[in-house]
Amino acid sequence: MTLILALVVGGLYAAGxxxxxxRSLIKILLGLALLSHGANLLIFTAGGLTRTHAPLLxxxxxxxxxxxxxxxxxxxxxxxxxxxxxxxxxxxxxxxKTYETAQSDDVDLVKTEDEES
Amino acid sequence: xxxLILQIAARYLHPLLLLYSWFLLLSGHNDPGGGFTxxxxxxxxxxxxxxxxxxxxxxxxxxxxxxxxxxxxLLIAVLSGLLGMFRPAAFLTGVWIAxxxxxxxxxxxxxxxxxxxxxxxxxxxxxIKLVFTFAED
Amino acid sequence: xLLVLPIIxxxxxAASCLIALRRIVLHQFLTLAGCIVLLANAALLFMRVRHAxxxxxxxxxxxxxxxxxxVCDVFSAMMVFMTALIGLxxxxxxxxxxDAARKAHGFYPLVNILLVGVxxxxxxxxxxxxxVWFEVLLIASFVLMSLxxxxxxxxxxxxxxxxxxxxxxxxxxxxxxxxxxxxxLNMAHLALAMRExxxxxxxxxxxxxxxxxxxxxxxxxxxxxxxxxxHTPPVAVTxxxxxxxxxxxxxAIIRVFALVFGHGVEAALPVILVLAGMTMxxxxxxxxDQYDFRRLLSFHMVxxxxxxxxxxxLFTPAAMAGAIFFMIHIILTKTALFLACGIAGxxxxxxxxxxxxxxxxxxxxxxxxxxxxxxxxxxVPPLPGFFAKLFLLLAxxxxxxxxxxxxxxxxxxxxxxxxxxxxxxAFWKTAPQPVxxxxxxxxxxxxxLVVLCALILLLTLFGHPFHEVCRTAAAQLLNSDGYIxxxxxxx
Numbered sequence: 001m002t003l004i005l006a007l008v009v010g011g012l013y014a015a016g017x018x019x020x021x022x023r024s025l026i027k028i029l030l031g032l033a034l035l036s037h038g039a040n041l042l043i044f045t046a047g048g049l050t051r052t053h054a055p056l057l058x059x060x061x062x063x064x065x066x067x068x069x070x071x072x073x074x075x076x077x078x079x080x081x082x083x084x085x086x087x088x089x090x091x092x093x094x095x096x097k098t099y100e101t102a103q104s105d106d107v108d109l110v111k112t113e114d115e116e117s
Numbered sequence: 118x119x120x121l122i123l124q125i126a127a128r129y130l131h132p133l134l135l136l137y138s139w140f141l142l143l144s145g146h147n148d149p150g151g152g153f154t155x156x157x158x159x160x161x162x163x164x165x166x167x168x169x170x171x172x173x174x175x176x177x178x179x180x181x182x183x184x185x186x187x188x189x190x191l192l193i194a195v196l197s198g199l200l201g202m203f204r205p206a207a208f209l210t211g212v213w214i215a216x217x218x219x220x221x222x223x224x225x226x227x228x229x230x231x232x233x234x235x236x237x238x239x240x241x242x243x244x245i246k247l248v249f250t251f252a253e254d
Numbered sequence: 255x256l257l258v259l260p261i262i263x264x265x266x267x268a269a270s271c272l273i274a275l276r277r278i279v280l281h282q283f284l285t286l287a288g289c290i291v292l293l294a295n296a297a298l299l300f301m302r303v304r305h306a307x308x309x310x311x312x313x314x315x316x317x318x319x320x321x322x323x324x325v326c327d328v329f330s331a332m333m334v335f336m337t338a339l340i341g342l343x344x345x346x347x348x349x350x351x352x353d354a355a356r357k358a359h360g361f362y363p364l365v366n367i368l369l370v371g372v373x374x375x376x377x378x379x380x381x382x383x384x385x386v387w388f389e390v391l392l393i394a395s396f397v398l399m400s401l402x403x404x405x406x407x408x409x410x411x412x413x414x415x416x417x418x419x420x421x422x423x424x425x426x427x428x429x430x431x432x433x434x435x436x437x438x439l440n441m442a443h444l445a446l447a448m449r450e451x452x453x454x455x456x457x458x459x460x461x462x463x464x465x466x467x468x469x470x471x472x473x474x475x476x477x478x479x480x481x482x483x484x485h486t487p488p489v490a491v492t493x494x495x496x497x498x499x500x501x502x503x504x505x506a507i508i509r510v511f512a513l514v515f516g517h518g519v520e521a522a523l524p525v526i527l528v529l530a531g532m533t534m535x536x537x538x539x540x541x542x543d544q545y546d547f548r549r550l551l552s553f554h555m556v557x558x559x560x561x562x563x564x565x566x567x568l569f570t571p572a573a574m575a576g577a578i579f580f581m582i583h584i585i586l587t588k589t590a591l592f593l594a595c596g597i598a599g600x601x602x603x604x605x606x607x608x609x610x611x612x613x614x615x616x617x618x619x620x621x622x623x624x625x626x627x628x629x630x631x632x633x634v635p636p637l638p639g640f641f642a643k644l645f646l647l648l649a650x651x652x653x654x655x656x657x658x659x660x661x662x663x664x665x666x667x668x669x670x671x672x673x674x675x676x677x678x679x680a681f682w683k684t685a686p687q688p689v690x691x692x693x694x695x696x697x698x699x700x701x702x703l704v705v706l707c708a709l710i711l712l713l714t715l716f717g718h719p720f721h722e723v724c725r726t727a728a729a730q731l732l733n734s735d736g737y738i739x740x741x742x743x744x745x
Contacts, residue, residue: 020420025412032419039426046434073433076382080426082153083389087422089247090393091415094400096251098408110409184360188272195265201314208258209314 005045012038025095025105032091036084040077047073120169127169134162142237143230152233156240163241164248172252183245190238197231256302257311257324259295260334260373263288264341268366281362282349288366289342296335303331304723307730308740310379317744318379319440325379325741328727329578333376333505336585340497341369343702344490347593350696351490356401364401365494368394372498376505379741381429381439381514384506388425388470392418395499398491399483410483417479421469428462432514435459442741444514445734453518460522463510464529471503473563474533477556481540484555485548485605489596492548496555497589501581504562508577508731511566516734519569527567531658534560534665541672547595547605547680550672551588554631557665558584564646564662565728568653574728576645579721583630583638583713590627590706594620597699598680607679614681617695621681626707628677632670638713645721 012034019031047070055071095105102110138158145151167175179186201210213227267288271281303309303326311324326334344365352361371391378384396418400411433439436447448456465476472480480500484492507526511519537557544550562584565577595605597620602610614621630639643666650659713720730736 016423020416028416032416032423035420035423036426039423039430042427043430043433046430048434072439073430076430076433076439079382079386083386086243087389087393087396087419090396091419093247093250094396094408094411094415097400097403098412101403101405101408107412110412182275184272185275188269188275188363191265191269192273195262195269199262202255207311207313207315208255208262211314 001049002045005041005049009038009042009045012041023107025099025107025110028107029088029091029095033084033088036080036088040080040084043073043076043080047076123169127165131162131166134165135159138162138237138241142233145233146230152236153240155233156237157244159237159241160244160248163245167248167252172249176249179245183242183249185242187239187242187246190235190240190242192235193238194232194235197228197235200228200231256295256299257309257326257377258313260292260299260338260377261370263292263295264366264369264373268363268370271360271363271366275360276358278354278357278362281357282345285345285362285366286342289338289345289369292338292369293335293342296331296338299326300328300331300335303328304726308737310740310742318741319438319443319743319745322383323379323440323442323741324377325442325737326377327730327737328723329505329508329731330376332578332582332723332727333501334373336582337369337372337376337498340494340585340589341365343589343593343705344494344497346698347493347596347702348490349698351596351699352488353402356488359401361398361401364394364398367391368398368494368498370394372502375502379441381432381441381444381510383439385422385425385429388502388506389422391499391502392422395495398494399487401491402487404486407486410486413479414483417469417476421466421476424462424469425466428459428466431459431462440741440743441509441513442734442738443743443745445516445738446743448514449517451518453521456515456518457521460511460515460519461525464507464522464526467503467506467510468529469503470500471507471563472500472533472556472559473503474529474536474556474560477533477537477559480556481549481552484552485546489548489592489599492552493589493592493596496551496592497585500555500559501562501585504559504581507563508566508574511569512574512731513734513737516732523567523569526563527655527658530560530563530567531661532560533557533563534661538665538668538672542668545607545679547599547607547610547676548592550607550676551591551595554669554672555588557669558588558631560665561643561646561662564650564658568649568655569732570649570653571725571728571732572652573646573649574731575721575724576642576649578724578727579638579645580642582720582724583642583710586706586710586713587627587630587639590623590703590710591631593699593703593706594624594627597695597703598624600699601695602680607676610680611683612681612685615684619700620695620703623703623707624681625677626710628673630710632673633666634670636714638710638717641714641717641721 016031016035016038019027019034050069053068055068098110099105104110138155141150141158142152142155163175166178198209201212202208211227211229267284270284274280309326312318313322313324368391371387371394374387375384378387396415399414400407432444436444438444469476484495534557537553537560541550541553544553561580562577565574598613599605601613601616604610630637633639633643647659647662
């Protein structure tokens with residue numbers, strides 16, 4: 001299972017980087033999203049894959065930490081997802097504004113006077 | 118957009134979703150849920166309202182600017198962390214009270230809940246602001 | 255208490271600004287007051303740390319390595335102090351230096367959130383928490399960068415946002431691999447765990463971190479976003495970014511390599527050194543070709559990052575002390591140069607050196623202040639830039655890195671030439687036709703520049719005691735045992 005997930009992580013990184021090399025702004029954004037998904041999945045895999053209980057302590061009963069999954073990677077991924085959500089939404093807004101001002105979503109055409117000179 | 122079906126549905130769903138967001142916020146204390154999901158559901162309910170009635174009317178329904186909501190949430194979250202420092206303990210240390218409460222029995226509340234409320238407001242404010250920004254121009 | 259206030263103060267100010275969304279004057283007042291309190295707090299923190307060595311605070315009273323700890327050593331305290339100082343000066347400068355539209359769109363709350371992120375990154379003792387603070391300061395900087403929505407700002411912001419997001423993804427990847435390897439993200443605990451693992455397996459993670467932080471620090475060959483983006487926002491924003499953002503990247507390189515990879519770092523050092531040399535050269539050569547005042551300064555920023563990287567590259571106490579001295583000097587000098595550039599552009603109505611003229615006659619004070627800052631940047635004795643470079647050169651000589659020392663000297667010479675170019679074009683050259691004299695420079699624009707230049711001169715006078723402080727900070731940085739003991743891991 002770890003191997004399969006490792007391959008998926010690699011695929012996500014490859015796809016993300018490929019998309020980021022494209023000239024279209026929206027594809028760059030999709031590439032960034034894929035890259036952050038890849039990183040999240042990598043943390044999940046690196047934290048160890050075990051089939052156990054959710055790391056929630058029930059109000060009664062005696063579930064110990066040894067019986068449950070490692071909660072830390074899940075907390076890390078949750079944080080990372082929230083952050084990438086916020087950042088990607090900002091990037092989307094920025095790219096849309098750029099598209100409106102430059103009337104193009106081609107990175108090469110979104111140039112400015114001082115770069116052309 | 119001017120759809121009667123959506124407008125009627127939004128009128129009834131909006132308070133229901135807000136109520137559900139509060140349920141998520143409060144149950145997040147010991148069970149799955151919490152300020153973040155609650156805030157998102159609240160923002161979604163306003164987004165639905167916005168799709169049905171437009172941005173201007175939603176702004177009126179919200180009464181305050183979404184960023185003010187986020188600012189208030191940020192302040193509440195920081196203050197909940199500061200409360201722990203009076204004990205004296207480190208920043209963000211949880212402080213709990215178990216006070217008798219009429220009808221309820223014992224009210225078991227603490228600063229983490231206050232922190233969650235702050236998160237709820239921040240997430241709600243920022244998400245609504247985002248939706249407004251995309252909807253407006 | 256002292257340790258979390260550098261985060262709480264700007265956070266509370268930002269929240270209050272957001273609540274009072276339309277009261278811009280109140281924003282200004284709150285930000286100024288907040289920065290003054292922050293400065294006092296940072297000074298107190300520095301004195302406390304000088305006395306105690308380390309101050310450690312487990313957030314939420316969760317002991318390390320289970321909770322997040324905040325750790326402050328002398329280096330962190332110095333950086334927090336500089337953050338507060340620059341924040342205050344930029345807050346003063348922005349009163350007249352930033353237009354009303356940007357202020358109305360949340361300039362002040364964003365600056366405060368940026369300060370929160372920067373201070374958090376300097377104080378945290380947890381790797382993942384460092385990532386979170388990086389994101390906090392990045393998202394604030396994204397909005398500050400694109401605030402205003404001019405087309406050239408957008409073009410710069412796209413590169414800035416994309417490359418920094420990629421760097422964040424790399425950082426996350428590296429942190430994930432380290433967690434899988436060591437099962438912890440507390441930096442002190444990681445340092446212990448890394449001592450047992452063989453150095454060759456560490457190399458992959460080290461390079462991932464170097465790339466991730468290198469993008470943020472604008473290290474060769476990952477610096478292209480900086481000269482493309484930094485000249486587009488208002489000068490107040492650029493000065494703030496140049497003082498703090500890339501420095502956080504360098505700080506992260508120093509902290510992670512000195513603490514987490516303190517043992518088994520040897521294999522990575524030649525890579526850092528070569529990159530440091532290349533960063534210096536490409537930065538200064540890029541500047542030679544530039545005739546836009548702000549772009550020229552942006553390229554010099556890249557070249558100065560190269561000097562800073564000599565510290566972690568040589569990894570000796572002398573080199574680290576030199577790098578810390580250089581860090582403080584460059585924050586003061588670079589901010590002063592950007593602020594001078596802003597005033598000069600305002601007087602001339604242009605940032606193109608070809609179109610600028612006669613500033614020496616128009617404002618002799620500005621010319622004098624520019625000379626101090628430019629001389630310090632180029633390394634003219636006895637200004638602090640000279641001593642900062644001297645310390646780094648001596649460290650390079652004692653390690654037998656003569657090629658590196660030669661590069662640093664040559665780059666210093668080219669920097670001098672570049673500053674001379676600005677002086678000739680903007681200050682010395684007379685106007686082609688007589689122009690109406692510009693009005694007096696507003697006090698709020700000039701006073702931060704005066705303060706910065708006074709501090710540069712003070713650094714000249716008190717160079718020796720200050721270098722002593724840098725040496726303690728460097729010794730502390732390279733002694734990871736002290737850090738680990740201070741964190742008191744509950745294993």
